[in-house]
Amino acid sequence: MKSACEIAVIGGGLSGLAAASVLNETKKDVLLLEAAPRLGGRIHSVSHPETGKPMADLGPTWVWPPYQPSISKWLEILGLELFPQYETGPAVLDLQVGVSPRHQPLPGQQGMARIANGPRALIDALSTQLMPEQVKLHHKLLSVSRKSGQFVLKLEDPDDVEITATSVIVCAPLRLMAQDVDWNGLLDAQTLAIMRAAPTWMVAQTKVSILYGRPFWREQGLSGRIASHLGPLSEVHDHCSSDGEFSALFGFVGWPDRYSDQDQLRAAIEEQLVRCFGAQASNFDRMEIQDWSADPLICSNLDRETSAQHPQVLPSVIKNGFHQNQLQFGVAETANDHPGLIDGALEAGERAARRLLSNSV
Numbered sequence: 291m292k293s294a295c296e297i298a299v300i301g302g303g304l305s306g307l308a309a310a311s312v313l314n315e316t317k318k319d320v321l322l323l324e325a326a327p328r329l330g331g332r333i334h335s336v337s338h339p340e341t342g343k344p345m346a347d348l349g350p351t352w353v354w355p356p357y358q359p360s361i362s363k364w365l366e367i368l369g370l371e372l373f374p375q376y377e378t379g380p381a382v383l384d385l386q387v388g389v390s391p392r393h394q395p396l397p398g399q400q401g402m403a404r405i406a407n408g409p410r411a412l413i414d415a416l417s418t419q420l421m422p423e424q425v426k427l428h429h430k431l432l433s434v435s436r437k438s439g440q441f442v443l444k445l446e447d448p449d450d451v452e453i454t455a456t457s458v459i460v461c462a463p464l465r466l467m468a469q470d471v472d473w474n475g476l477l478d479a480q481t482l483a484i485m486r487a488a489p490t491w492m493v494a495q496t497k498v499s500i501l502y503g504r505p506f507w508r509e510q511g512l513s514g515r516i517a518s519h520l521g522p523l524s525e526v527h528d529h530c531s532s533d534g535e536f537s538a539l540f541g542f543v544g545w546p547d548r549y550s551d552q553d554q555l556r557a558a559i560e561e562q563l564v565r566c567f568g569a570q571a572s573n574f575d576r577m578e579i580q581d582w583s584a585d586p587l588i589c590s591n592l593d594r595e596t597s598a599q600h601p602q603v604l605p606s607v608i609k610n611g612f613h614q615n616q617l618q619f620g621v622a623e624t625a626n627d628h629p630g631l632i633d634g635a636l637e638a639g640e641r642a643a644r645r646l647l648s649n650s651v
């Protein structure tokens with residue numbers, strides 16, 4: 291295992307991969323350190339058991355290209371395609387106990403689109419730009435200190451490795467970085483307070499993807515959308531793949547505390563889908579439940595304990611860089627536009643990498 295590099299990128303989600311991809315345009319010696327056993331972070335999908343192809347999203351799904359220049363730029367660079375969210379036909383309104391759900395058209399969101407093969411296509415495309423030896427999975431950052439003008443990174447891995455780096459870009463959630471990493475005085479109290487005050491977008495959510503043999507709701511003339519006050523899913527959307535290979539619905543669990551375990555939740559979701567779409571809804575092939583609040587590499591204690599808030603644009607001090615700009619933060623929540631979103635992750639990762647490069651040339 292290498293014990294030194296020029297630039298260490300902490301976190302192998304979309305922002306970390308975007309940062310590493312920009313740095314790789316130069317001849318810099320870059321190492322990406324990711325705590326989890328996979329790349330992608332909040333971008334995650336149900337994979338086909340044989341081909342590994344993404345079948346349905348468990349993290350983000352939508353982008354808004356007319357308003358999001360970073361995603362538009364990166365989709366073009368990576369040769370990825372968009373397709374519209376299916377919204378043909380009425381939605382099912384599931385609002386009152388004892389009253390049958392009714393059908394009603396609901397407006398779609400202006401500019402909203404999906405990426406062919408899901409946001410995981412971004413992760414797959416960006417990770418192929420890195421050499422295998424540049425990516426270290428199962429490498430959780432524990433502490434950062436400074437010695438002889440270098441950063442010393444302590445990592446939890448099977449051998450408790452120490453790596454020295456001239457520069458570091460942190461692309462992991464700010465609240466977790468304040469909670470889990472010992473900075474040995476390298477960050478002041480004001481900066482740590484800004485990090486703790488920055489909610490990690492969507493990480494208290496539970497997302498559910500349900501895969502079917504056929505999009506039977508489309509055959510009934512329905513959009514696949516449900517708006518519910520009864521739950522467990524507060525909203526459901528059509529989630530079929532662009533090429534028609536996979537038929538799916540996805541939804542968010544509105545009231546997770548009502549269910550004592552996943553079996554109970556699963557049974558209640560099936561009951562809701564049958565109530566809204568009829569008996570065919572129980573003939574699903576797979577139901578995958580992703581509770582992000584249970585992932586300690588994504589969701590901090592503060593995210594779990596406080597009510598979810600949309601991330602605000604953070605004070606510039608967190609984006610300006612520390613220690614002669616050699617320490618940068620580039621996670622999605624640090625973006626200038628659309629913080630916390632896919633677009634923000636691309637913008638922030640790229641910004642952090644370019645600031646570092648402009649500093650070192």
Ligand SMILES: Cc1cc2nc3c(=O)[nH]c(=O)nc-3n(C[C@H](O)[C@H](O)[C@H](O)COP(=O)(O)OP(=O)(O)OC[C@H]3O[C@@H](n4cnc5c(N)ncnc54)[C@H](O)[C@@H]3O)c2cc1C
Nearest residue numbers: 301303304305325331332350351352431492622630631632
């Ligand atoms: C359910 C859900 C739905 C969403 N829907 C949308 C949507 O429709 N549209 C949209 O634009 N955005 C959406 N988002 C937000 C979007 O997923 C994020 O903006 C984006 O994925 C953030 O990427 P990131 O790389 O900045 O951070 P992350 O994906 O959080 O990546 C951070 C990485 O750091 C790693 N890490 C953590 N701690 C350490 C450590 N100590 N050492 C090393 N590595 C560490 C983590 O394992 C992770 O891989 C959604 C998010 C969720 C959870």
